[in-house]
Amino acid sequence: HAKSKGRNRYCVFTPVMHQQALKILQLENDLKRAIERQEFIVYYQPIVCLCTGKISGFEALVRWQHPTMGMVSPGDFIPVAEEAGLISLIDTWVLQTACSQVHNWQKQKLISEDITVSVNLSVRLFSNPSLLTIINETLQSTQISPQNLKLEITESAIMENSELAAIILQELRECGIDLSIDDFGTGYSSLGYLHRFPVNILKIDRSFVNSIEQDGKKTDLISTVISLAHKIEMKVIAEGIETPEQLEILRNLGCDFGQGYLFSKPLASNFILDLLASAPQW
Numbered sequence: 001h002a003k004s005k006g007r008n009r010y011c012v013f014t015p016v017m018h019q020q021a022l023k024i025l026q027l028e029n030d031l032k033r034a035i036e037r038q039e040f041i042v043y044y045q046p047i048v049c050l051c052t053g054k055i056s057g058f059e060a061l062v063r064w065q066h067p068t069m070g071m072v073s074p075g076d077f078i079p080v081a082e083e084a085g086l087i088s089l090i091d092t093w094v095l096q097t098a099c100s101q102v103h104n105w106q107k108q109k110l111i112s113e114d115i116t117v118s119v120n121l122s123v124r125l126f127s128n129p130s131l132l133t134i135i136n137e138t139l140q141s142t143q144i145s146p147q148n149l150k151l152e153i154t155e156s157a158i159m160e161n162s163e164l165a166a167i168i169l170q171e172l173r174e175c176g177i178d179l180s181i182d183d184f185g186t187g188y189s190s191l192g193y194l195h196r197f198p199v200n201i202l203k204i205d206r207s208f209v210n211s212i213e214q215d216g217k218k219t220d221l222i223s224t225v226i227s228l229a230h231k232i233e234m235k236v237i238a239e240g241i242e243t244p245e246q247l248e249i250l251r252n253l254g255c256d257f258g259q260g261y262l263f264s265k266p267l268a269s270n271f272i273l274d275l276l277a278s279a280p281q282w
């Protein structure tokens with residue numbers, strides 16, 4: 001309460017906050033030039049089919065190689081990019097880069113034709129009227145098939161304008177693109193609600209997978225989500241699998257796919273080639 005906070009309670013804008021505000025301003029400024037300066041890199045994290053134990057696709061995750069700050073993680077700059085109105089540009093660049101990477105690997109016969117790439121869509125790009133044009137142009141210019149592309153959106157992207165979301169999602173599905181709900185369980189929506197939207201993959205957030213081996217309630221919860229999802233013909237991906245025990249539990253629960261450090265951290269494309277060359281199976 002007031003007294004324990006002492007004199008600081010009158011000081012709304014502290015020096016620390018001032019520093020933070022300056023840092024955000026600087027990031028925002030630097031972000032504006034980052035695309036043309038080619039400072040972004042796409043990393044790829046394998047998504048493993050839990051039935052076969054083999055890699056079925058990759059999630060594209062953006063990284064920013066800042067000239068002085070080093071590698072900045074998306075958790076730190078994506079909110080800034082959203083605020084600055086730059087996120088759609090970045091997402092479009094990631095989409096383009098990831099699709100041409102997959103085409104490249106296909107052409108060199110380094111991956112089979114059915115390997116997919118999942119790209120994260122910000123709310124901003126999702127509700128951009130040009131979204132479909134951007135997607136179609138990317139598919140054409142990179143020559144990958146829509147079956148090779150998956151898009152990840154969050155529950156909040158759907159909730160924000162659900163009528164519009166239903167139309168956009170339907171159009172994307174009609175193009176032949178699979179749609180995933182990212183970070184499922186962290187938002188406010190339920191499967192009963194999401195069922196009305198033409199999404200076909202559920203990504204269970206890693207907070208539910210984390211310590212599942214010590215927590216029977218978590219296991220029950222995930223088990224219920226998986227059965228419900230399967231009833232409405234959705235596939236399930238578990239995020240953040242870090243231990244063999246977690247993998248074992250999820251596999252036994254009939255979870256379709258897994259992603260996490262146990263298989264691999266997100267890697268730059270050349271390291272993905274090394275990984276593929278070792279033909280891993282879990």
Ligand code: C2E
Pocket residue numbers: 045060061062073074075078087090091094120121122152182183206239240241242259260261262266
């Ligand atoms: P996300 O889409 O849920 O991606 C999964 C995040 O979990 C990634 O963090 C990944 O590195 C991390 N992860 C994967 N496996 C494990 C694990 O076993 N343990 C732990 N502790 N973490 C794991 P990352 O790359 O830092 O990305 C964070 C978030 O930033 C992403 O969460 C996504 O929401 C956003 N993001 C990343 N790239 C893009 C992008 O190109 N566009 C947009 N709009 N958002 C992006």
Ligand code: MG
Pocket residue numbers: 059120152182
């Ligand atoms: Mg994602």
Ligand code: MG
Pocket residue numbers: 182183203239
């Ligand atoms: Mg996720």
Ligand code: MG
Pocket residue numbers: 183205206239
């Ligand atoms: Mg997540």
